[in-house]
Amino acid sequence: MGNLVDNKFTWTIKNFSSLGSEKVCSDQFVIGGCKWELLAYPKGDDKVGYLCLCLAVTESESRPCGWRRHAKFSFTLVNQHSEKLSRKTETRLWFDEEGPIWGFSDIILLTKLHERDRGFLVNRELKITVEIDVLEVIGRxxxxxxxxxxxxxxxxxxxxxxxxxxxxxxxxxxxxxSQAESVKRIFEKHPNMALNCRAKNQYLRTLCMNALLNLIQTMCQSLQELSIDDLSQADDTLTYLKNSGFKVDWLERKLEEVKEKKMEKEIGETRMQELEEELKGFREKYSDTEALLEDLKQKCSNTEALLKIEEAKLFAAKAPPLTLSDVL
Known part of the structure; x- marks a missing residue:
C-alpha cells in the first residue's frame, strides 16, 4: 500500500513482522517523469541482520540503450511514536542499465527494528517514505x-x-x-535576468539554468543542513552565472543574507558552547564551595559545643575560696 504526494511516496508494509519472503516490492509510482518502485529485504541482503531498502527504475530491461536517470533520493524509516526519532538516509547517483537499482543495506538492525517500544513497527506495520528529486534524464x-x-x-x-x-x-x-513551474516563477519575478546570457547553445543554456536552480535549492535549505562548503560552492556558482551574463544581483543579496545568518548561527552556537562549559565550571566550583561551607558549619557547631563544656569547667573552678571551717 502506498501514498504519493508531490515527490514523496510513503509505503506501508502490513504484517511486516510475519513476512516470510526474502524481498517485498511496493506498487509502481511516478516521480519526475520516471517510474519507480521500492524494494525491501526483511531478512537483510548484503549485511545479514540489517534491514535493506532499495529504489529501482521499473521496466529497465525494455528501456532504450543508453538511458540514464540522475536522482537525489532519501529513505525515511518512519517512527510512528515520534517523528524526531525517524531515521533518514540520503544519497545522489545515476540509475542506468548497468545499475537500475540502488539502496542501503544497513538501514537499521533488525533486532532494534522489531523491539516493541522502538516505534518503527506498530500493529505489525512498517512505514517507509522515499523522497526523489530527478536532476537529469537521458532517454525518454x-x-x-x-x-x-x-x-x-x-x-x-x-x-x-x-x-x-x-x-x-x-x-x-x-x-x-518538473522544473518548468519554478523557472516560470523566477522569470515572472526577474524578467530581465537572462537578457545578456552569453550562452547561445541550448545545452550550455540548460547548464546555466540548472546551476541557477541548484543554487536556489541550496539557499532554501535550513541553516542546520547548510554547510560552509555548500556556501562556498554557492559563491562559485553565482560567479559562474554572472560570468555567463545572468543578472543575479538579487540572488547575490539573498546569498549574502544566508551567509550572514549562517555565520551568526555558527558564532552563536560556539558562544553557547563556551558559556555552557563556563557555567559547568562555575556549578562545579559552587558545589565544591557548598560542601566546604557545610564542613565549616559542622566544625563551628562542634567547636561551640566544646566551648560550652570548657565554660562549665571554668565556672566550676571559680567557686568561693575555702574557709577555715572547710579546711578543718
Missing part, C-alpha cells in the same frame, strides 16, 4: 508522465531534444517539466 520520460504534463500544463511547449529528453521551453530555456 515515461509515457504516463508525458501525457500528465501535457494535460496539466497546456501553456508550456513540450519539446524533445536529440537525446530523446522531453523538456519544457520557458523564456528560451529548455528545462525538465
Amino acid at each position: 520520460l515515461d509515457e504516463s508522465e508525458e501525457s500528465e504534463e501535457g494535460t496539466t500544463q497546456p501553456l508550456k511547449k513540450i519539446k524533445k531534444d536529440n537525446d530523446g529528453i522531453f523538456s519544457s521551453e520557458v523564456n528560451g530555456f529548455l528545462v525538465l517539466p
Whole structure:
C-alpha cells in the first residue's frame, strides 16, 4: 500500500513482522517523469541482520540503450511514536542499465527494528517514505508522465531534444517539466535576468539554468543542513552565472543574507558552547564551595559545643575560696 504526494511516496508494509519472503516490492509510482518502485529485504541482503531498502527504475530491461536517470533520493524509516526519532538516509547517483537499482543495506538492525517500544513497527506495520528529486534524464520520460504534463500544463511547449529528453521551453530555456513551474516563477519575478546570457547553445543554456536552480535549492535549505562548503560552492556558482551574463544581483543579496545568518548561527552556537562549559565550571566550583561551607558549619557547631563544656569547667573552678571551717 502506498501514498504519493508531490515527490514523496510513503509505503506501508502490513504484517511486516510475519513476512516470510526474502524481498517485498511496493506498487509502481511516478516521480519526475520516471517510474519507480521500492524494494525491501526483511531478512537483510548484503549485511545479514540489517534491514535493506532499495529504489529501482521499473521496466529497465525494455528501456532504450543508453538511458540514464540522475536522482537525489532519501529513505525515511518512519517512527510512528515520534517523528524526531525517524531515521533518514540520503544519497545522489545515476540509475542506468548497468545499475537500475540502488539502496542501503544497513538501514537499521533488525533486532532494534522489531523491539516493541522502538516505534518503527506498530500493529505489525512498517512505514517507509522515499523522497526523489530527478536532476537529469537521458532517454525518454515515461509515457504516463508525458501525457500528465501535457494535460496539466497546456501553456508550456513540450519539446524533445536529440537525446530523446522531453523538456519544457520557458523564456528560451529548455528545462525538465518538473522544473518548468519554478523557472516560470523566477522569470515572472526577474524578467530581465537572462537578457545578456552569453550562452547561445541550448545545452550550455540548460547548464546555466540548472546551476541557477541548484543554487536556489541550496539557499532554501535550513541553516542546520547548510554547510560552509555548500556556501562556498554557492559563491562559485553565482560567479559562474554572472560570468555567463545572468543578472543575479538579487540572488547575490539573498546569498549574502544566508551567509550572514549562517555565520551568526555558527558564532552563536560556539558562544553557547563556551558559556555552557563556563557555567559547568562555575556549578562545579559552587558545589565544591557548598560542601566546604557545610564542613565549616559542622566544625563551628562542634567547636561551640566544646566551648560550652570548657565554660562549665571554668565556672566550676571559680567557686568561693575555702574557709577555715572547710579546711578543718
